[in-house]
Amino acid sequence: MKKTWLFAAVATLALAAPAFxxxxxxxxxxxxxxxxxxxxxxxxxxxxxxAVQEINKAGGxxxxxxxxxxxxxxxxxxLGVQIAQELINKENVVATVGFINxxxxxxxxxxxxxxxxxxxxxxATGTLVTQQFKAPDxxxxxxxxxxANDSIQSAMIAQTVKDKGFTKPAIIADSTNYGQLGRADxxxxxxxxxxxxxxxxxxxxxxxxxxxQALRAKEAGADVxxxxxxxxxxxxxxxxxxxxxxxxxxMGSWTLSMASFIDAAGKNGEGVLMPQTFIQMPSTPKRxxxxxxxxxxxxxxxxxxxxxxAQGYDSMLILAAAINQAKSTDxxxxxxxxxxxxxxxxxxxxxxxxxxxxxxxxxxxxxxxxLGTVKDGRVVPADPKDLEGExxxxxxPKA
Amino acid sequence: MQNFLQIxxxxxxxxxxxxxxxxxxxxxxxxxxxLNFGQGEALTLGALVGFSVVTALIGMGASPxxxxxxxxxxxxxxxxxxxxxVEWLGVRQAMKTKSEAGWIMSTIALGIIFKNMAENxxxxxxxxxxxxxxxxPISLGGVNIRPMEIAIVLGALAMMLAVELFNRRSIYGKxxxxxxxxxxxxxxxxINTSLVITFSYALSSLSxxxxxxxxxxxxxxxxxxxxxxxxxxxxxxxxxGLSSGLGVVVGGLILGITESLTGFYVDTGxxxxxxxILLLLVLSFKPAGLFGKTAIKKV
Numbered sequence: 001m002k003k004t005w006l007f008a009a010v011a012t013l014a015l016a017a018p019a020f021x022x023x024x025x026x027x028x029x030x031x032x033x034x035x036x037x038x039x040x041x042x043x044x045x046x047x048x049x050x051a052v053q054e055i056n057k058a059g060g061x062x063x064x065x066x067x068x069x070x071x072x073x074x075x076x077x078x079l080g081v082q083i084a085q086e087l088i089n090k091e092n093v094v095a096t097v098g099f100i101n102x103x104x105x106x107x108x109x110x111x112x113x114x115x116x117x118x119x120x121x122x123x124a125t126g127t128l129v130t131q132q133f134k135a136p137d138x139x140x141x142x143x144x145x146x147x148a149n150d151s152i153q154s155a156m157i158a159q160t161v162k163d164k165g166f167t168k169p170a171i172i173a174d175s176t177n178y179g180q181l182g183r184a185d186x187x188x189x190x191x192x193x194x195x196x197x198x199x200x201x202x203x204x205x206x207x208x209x210x211x212x213q214a215l216r217a218k219e220a221g222a223d224v225x226x227x228x229x230x231x232x233x234x235x236x237x238x239x240x241x242x243x244x245x246x247x248x249x250x251m252g253s254w255t256l257s258m259a260s261f262i263d264a265a266g267k268n269g270e271g272v273l274m275p276q277t278f279i280q281m282p283s284t285p286k287r288x289x290x291x292x293x294x295x296x297x298x299x300x301x302x303x304x305x306x307x308x309x310a311q312g313y314d315s316m317l318i319l320a321a322a323i324n325q326a327k328s329t330d331x332x333x334x335x336x337x338x339x340x341x342x343x344x345x346x347x348x349x350x351x352x353x354x355x356x357x358x359x360x361x362x363x364x365x366x367x368x369x370x371l372g373t374v375k376d377g378r379v380v381p382a383d384p385k386d387l388e389g390e391x392x393x394x395x396x397p398k399a
Numbered sequence: 400m401q402n403f404l405q406i407x408x409x410x411x412x413x414x415x416x417x418x419x420x421x422x423x424x425x426x427x428x429x430x431x432x433x434l435n436f437g438q439g440e441a442l443t444l445g446a447l448v449g450f451s452v453v454t455a456l457i458g459m460g461a462s463p464x465x466x467x468x469x470x471x472x473x474x475x476x477x478x479x480x481x482x483x484x485v486e487w488l489g490v491r492q493a494m495k496t497k498s499e500a501g502w503i504m505s506t507i508a509l510g511i512i513f514k515n516m517a518e519n520x521x522x523x524x525x526x527x528x529x530x531x532x533x534x535x536p537i538s539l540g541g542v543n544i545r546p547m548e549i550a551i552v553l554g555a556l557a558m559m560l561a562v563e564l565f566n567r568r569s570i571y572g573k574x575x576x577x578x579x580x581x582x583x584x585x586x587x588x589x590i591n592t593s594l595v596i597t598f599s600y601a602l603s604s605l606s607x608x609x610x611x612x613x614x615x616x617x618x619x620x621x622x623x624x625x626x627x628x629x630x631x632x633x634x635x636x637x638x639x640g641l642s643s644g645l646g647v648v649v650g651g652l653i654l655g656i657t658e659s660l661t662g663f664y665v666d667t668g669x670x671x672x673x674x675x676i677l678l679l680l681v682l683s684f685k686p687a688g689l690f691g692k693t694a695i696k697k698v
Contacts, residue, residue: 034523035623175668202668206627208618211409212662212670215402232525232619239617243536244405245543263527264619266534 024067025060025329027052027319028087028096030108031123032075036205036230039259040100043305044123045070046298047312048097050290053297055316061323066316069093073104080104084111094329095120097315100308102126103177109133113142116331118322118338121145122315123308125153125253126181130361142335144356146315146349146363147307148277150185153253156275156369157226158189160251166224170199170217172210172237173228182228182253198222203233210240218246227252231260235269242268249273257372257379259304269374276372277349277364278310279379283392290348302378314347318355318363321345350395365396401541406663407656412548414655415555419610420632421639421647422559423603428641429579430592430599433490433502437510438607439629441481443622444513445608446615447521449474450528457529467531467612474608482604485509486597494596517622525619532616551613558609562602563644575599634678640688649690653677 029048031041049068056065069091073080080099087093088111096112097120099105105124112119113133119142121129127150133141161169171186173179183200190197199220201213214237217225225241225248227234238250249271255261256274280303282288290313294303303309319334321343326333338356345352355363371382381387420442424434435441449470456466489509493501532546566572577585578595586592611625618624631654639650654674662670681689 034518036525038524202666204671206623208614209409209413209659212406212659213667215405215663216667219402236618243543243545245536245538260525260619264525266527268534 024065025062025323026067026069026091026093027316028083028091028093028098029068029070030073030080030083030087030096030098030104031100032104033070033072035075036232036260037075037100039231039304040123040308041072041075043303044098044100044308044312046294047309047314048122048316050293050297050309051313051316051320054293055320061320062327062329066320073099073101073108075101075104077101077103077107080108081111084108088112088115088117093117094323094331095319095334097122097312097319099124099129101176101178102129102181105129106132106177109143113138116140116142116335118142118144118319118331118335120315120319121147122311123147125150126177127151127185128181134361135359140332140335141361142331144318144338144361144363146318146347146352146355147311148254148275148364148369149362150182150253151189152364152366152369153275154182154185154189155192155366156371157186157251157253158193158195160273160371161190161195161224161226162193164224164249166249167195168198168221168223169195169226170201170220170222170224171197171226171228172201172203172213172217174230174233175202175204178230179228186226186228197226203229203237205230205233207233208236210237211243213237214240214244214246218244218248222248224248225250227256230255231258232264234258234261235264238265238268238272254307254369256374257305257307259302262374262377262379271373271375273371273373273382275369276307276379276381277369278307279370279372279381279387280306281380281387283387286346287348306379310348314345314349314352314363317345317347318352351393353395354398355396363396367397368394370394402663404540404542406659408542408544408548410656410659411652412551412655413659414652415552415648416610416614416628416651417632417635417654418648418651419555419558419606419613420628421635421651422562422644423606423610424632424636425639425641425644425647426562426599426603426606427596428636430575430582431490431494431596433494434506434636434641435482435485435490435510435600435603436503436506437485437513437629438603438632439625439627440510440513440517441478441485441604441607441625442611442614442628443517443625444481444611445474445478445604446528446611446620446624447517447526447622448477448608449612449615450521450526450620453529453531463529464531466529471609471612474612475605478605478608479601481513481608482601483597485604486600490596490600491593514622514625521620521622523622525621525623528615528620530616545617547616551617554609554613558606559644559648562606571598631674634674637688638678638681640691642687642692643690646688646690650688653689 033041071083095118099121100123102124173183199217251273256272322337326337339358370386372379373382452470453466489505490502536543574590635650639646657673
């Protein structure tokens with residue numbers, strides 16, 4: 001009796017599985033759900049899932065349901081490469097969204113490029129990400145992004161340095177692709193404004209004592225500390241600055257909004273400044289709806305990484321619109337649709353009106369991010385006026 | 400001068416941690432000529448157990464300092480149990496069969512298992528360990544020190560002194576020393592050497608667990624925290640010499656201080672280089688370590 005039951009169950013499953021696969025459209029999702037970047041990866045994934053639920057509820061794309069194929073790349077380049085090949089060759093995804101880490105993104109997306117499958121980078125910020133396969137060296141570029149890239153972020157940081165009248169910045173960055181590419185962008189942006197950093201320091205992932213770096217910056221007479229690193233090490237950096245009894249403003253890339261930084265740095269992290277494409281505040285109706293949906297779905301009050309969640313959500317909306325417009329799951333047609341989107345997409349970060357063109361694969365422009373700061377353990381706008389009235393919704397200028 | 404002292408202090412506190420972990424390597428090597436390659440994971444587990452106990456006690460209304468002190472016996476007991484388990488599961492069989500490399504593989508394997516267990520129980524995200532002491536730095540002669548950094552140095556020294564005293568003064572300690580000197584002879588004198596070896600493993604994990612709860616308040620606690628520290632401590636054990644308790648402490652200080660000094664005076668990007676050069680130099684000119692006794696292995 002028991003055996004028959006089991007047999008029936010297995011048979012049903014075996015029949016159901018391929019039928020299900022035929023009905024759905026498979027989208028890959030690659031990001032770090034474990035390790036130091038997990039807060040960003042998990043928020044991004046949850047944002048994407050939220051969008052998929054909404055799209056599927058409204059009937060899916062091309063009359064089919066979207067099926068997400070999630071893979072944890074652990075922020076490791078080699079694992080990202082493996083996952084890319086698995087998603088392309090074994091899972092036959094029509095497109096992939098994700099990538100938190102610039103290194104993983106740069107290493108993995110060449111496989112998508114070769115297979116002519118579009119990739120939507122929703123968090124990785126390395127300036128190089130969308131330029132790896134750009135024209136004229138390549139006929140078509142399959143890499144898109146809806147995150148504020150490092151040249152936007154570093155320009156914003158450098159401009160703030162200048163506006164606030166600082167003249168002697170010190171840069172402290174980690175030794176990863178992210179930290180070092182960001183540092184180079186930052187040095188360039190400062191040079192364009194006639195500012196030369198008085199100290200450029202470096203540390204490794206996993207380092208626990210940043211006294212030497214902080215002390216060198218202090219001795220060089222720095223009047224502001226600029227950072228390019230991720231959460232836990234950023235916390236060690238501000239802890240070292242505070243330990244030295246050094247009262248200096250700290251500014252850096254958007255990772256200063258990571259929950260692991262805010263929690264580990266505690267009150268030492270209050271007041272740091274960073275560019276943000278999204279701050280967890282209901283400044284537009286869409287943002288309000290998104291925050292409420294996220295809180296209800298994942299039972300949290302504070303989104304671990306609001307920027308990642310919002311950009312993850314938006315990336316899926318843009319991709320779904322492109323598939324609908326392409327009326328096909330063919331990679332080439334989706335890319336063409338992305339480069340020439342005719343529908344206006346109301347996202348969380350901004351409203352996307354022709355976000356991409358054949359030559360421009362960046363949906364986020366310099367006018368979109370605002371400066372955020374940490375206050376009472378939360379990220380808030382440094383200047384509340386930045387998110388009020390007309391300024392709340394910032395859109396990409398028409399080309 | 401003030402900068403030099405500031406850098407020296409941070410080098411000492413980092414070096415002390417390396418020293419305590421390396422001290423654990425030395426304990427088991429002395430009695431059994433084997434090492435626990437999962438020492439870094441023993442540190443991780445100690446810190447995470449400490450984290451759970453401390454947060455639970457704080458939840459019950461204890462002050463962070465009281466919770467921390469109350470958690471210490473539990474963490475140390477856990478370390479003893481964990482070390483005994485490693486010896487039982489990983490090392491005993493290999494030694495029985497006189498396997499040269501079996502214990503290496505088994506302690507590495509156990510380390511991986513412990514790390515995965517930690518990831519499943521405590522999750523993969525780094526956690527903030529409630530600091531038992533105020534986090535504001537205190538100023539001593541112009542040098543700023545976090546109270547926890549002083550606690551690290553004192554705690555590490557106290558633990559190592561206690562072990563040394565135990566070895567020198569108590570009858571059980573003498574059995575440990577006898578086993579280290581000559582296992583076969585000690586066995587013939589009626590000392591239960593396999594029990595002594597189990598005990599040395601227990602002590603070794605205890606020291607790692609203590610190192611874990613000592614560093615946890617200044618770093619973040621998580622399944623990954625032990626890996627880098629365990630490896631650094633291994634370099635320390637080689638520099639200082641595996642046969643000398645004093646050697647590994649001095650080795651730890653040397654590595655910690657050279658790292659900080661190079662970071663400050665040369666370039667923060669080259670912080671790890673002199674330590675590794677030192678390691679190579681020691682290996683080529685004094686393979687038994689700076690403080691190690693060279694012994695001729697009779698086959």
